[in-house]
Amino acid sequence: MSEMRTMTYAEAVREAMAIAMEADERVFLMGEDVGIYGGAFGVENDLYERFGTERVRDTTISELGIVGMGVGAALTGMRPIVEIQFSDFTAQAMDQIVNQAAKIHFMVGGQASVPLVIRAPGGSGTGAAAQHSQSLEAWFAHVPGLKVVMPSNATDAGALLLAALEDPNPVIVLEHKLLYKQSFAVPATFPKARLGEGRIEREGSDLTIVATSVEVQRSLEAAEQLAAQGISAEVIDPRTIRPLDTELILSSVEKTGRVLLVQEAVKFGGFMSEVSATITESRAFGALQAPVRRLCGLDTPIPYNPKLERASVPQVDDIVREAAALVREW
Amino acid sequence: MTVASETTRATAVLTDMWRIRLFEEAVEDLYGRGMMHGTMHLSIGQEAVPVGASLCLEDGDVITCTHRGHGHTIARGADLGRMMAELLGRENGYCKGRGGSMHIADVATGNLGANGIVAGGLPIAAGAALSQKMRGTDRVTLCVHGDGAVGEGAWHEAMVLASMWDLPVVFLCENNQYGMSLPSLAAYRVEKLSDKAAGYGMPGETVDGNDVDAVAAAVGRAVERARAGQGPSFVDAVTYRWRGHSKSDKNLYRSKDEIAEWRDKDPIARYSGQVLEAGVLTAADLDAIQAAVRQEIRDAVVFGTRGAEPTVESMLAGVYAPVDEQGAEDRA
16 A cells, blocks of 8 residues: 555646656646636646646637637647636537547548547535536436546545546546545545556445536445434445446345445436436346335536535535435335 | 640649549439438539649648548548448448448548538547658648538647748648538628638638649748748638538538529639630540549449448447557667
8 A cells, every 4th residue: 555645636736647647748738717727626737837837738718619729639639638717618519529539530430539528517515506516417427428437535536547548539537626625634646547447445334426527525425323323324436427337236236135326416317317216127126125226316407505505415414314314214 | 834734733633623523423322313312512613612722732641631531532532432332331431331431531632531510520630640740740731611611619729830830731621612501701801711710820822723823833832831840821712612511411502503603704614715725635635534433433433333332340349549548668
């Protein structure tokens, strides 16, 4: 075990970008205010001083344009990272993400690939209201050709970003705004990660909680509280939602017989609906002792009022309540 | 230019224009006989634009093009057999039958592909040019788009970014004057589309797009500027498509007279007349060029129709590029 250090999620993202840029001259970053401003969330900080304005490029406010330029650069030998300041703004860039980046390798019969990484922070909790707080991962996961990564801690924020940069396909990395300033214990060097490999964050025997992004942290806190009530919860973080580590989830459900699926995004048509269907269609169906249950964001745009905002997405108390009910009532 | 080199150039120009014309006529015929499915966008009448522009490009230069992309693909040297196979949906086509007419690419010749989304290629072209610049090359990107693309946000964003970073890209508007059915000049409120370039801080030029030499001269100036590191340019080549937008077009938005008038401006007939008159080629040479291309097209149809049907397994294996675990390990 290498020596651990303390670093924030934002620092881990920055360090991973620096490692990649130092190791590979094809890697560069484009985005709005990633230069002297240091990034809207301070993720880039002094990167432009270290790597210069050629490799840390401030762009105009042109999400469609910069994602498309990332596609063109990726097609011609570069390894661009494009930052979208808020993941909500991917809506401005959808043609380049969905119709171009995701499909080019397929459409041209494998003559070319698009090794593009798009980083975009999502999630609520900052009072930024409906156009700056969404969790849109299901949009991207629905599109063949894209890979979708959701790091829930600083180590993964670094390790999965490095894995995304090694991948020959377009990868969307959905970071979480609330996690940026959070500190974590991180190994001295980021461990080698593989896209499509989930992880058991906490072992347990009474139920399985599958959660993504910030909800992994909330689920771990909930698991502590559940333990005090005598309930042993296993917490799984898929880490990448496409490709999905189905085997890890099914094995856990076979062991525990109960599963709670937690995401910040709204329930209807969400990623956890996919996980639910995958479980019930599988061999794990016979092991279920309770219905598969989803705990998701309410069916509403994210509101401004802080109490409403909090109430709109699953909090630790909600996870504890739902998990306990699932174990006690079934 | 020497007589010999003039003859070589004229032969190459006419060969490519006939390849485009006859390839598309063959495609139209196969479609009419039910041997080709889907839809297609024919560029018959517009041949001088791709052929003139291609004269300015060199190895290592990159192009992106529109959904009406057969002409540019042929002019950049694509293999007619593999193109025909692709339109027939066969495994031996450029895209293994997955792309069809709207997504033909020939990446080996720097052709990043046709694009089914209007203006979709503009930001991609700007990105390819950024890559060329960052890699320290003197290569350029030719971004072919239609007049319809001028109304898209992607057009604006790509023009802004290319200009801001002085990227080596030539925005070539293959202006066939209609965005499907909407007359472009009526929409954009400028006398000529090149008037727009000034707003992006780049030179703009409008030329007769049915004149190979005029297209080559204007694109040549723009390519030279890009190669010299002086940034992007905009060239508006005014031409006309003889056929409808696609197979659904009933031509309700333009008159028979207008179409006839533009047929009289046939770029192939015009160029043939010029080289005959100048004594660069003889009537017998012109016939020989056309006959040779007819044979190429026949061969292409045979190659395409003999191609195997692609399999579901090969399709599914082609959604993601394979992750090179070993390579990743080595780099780590």
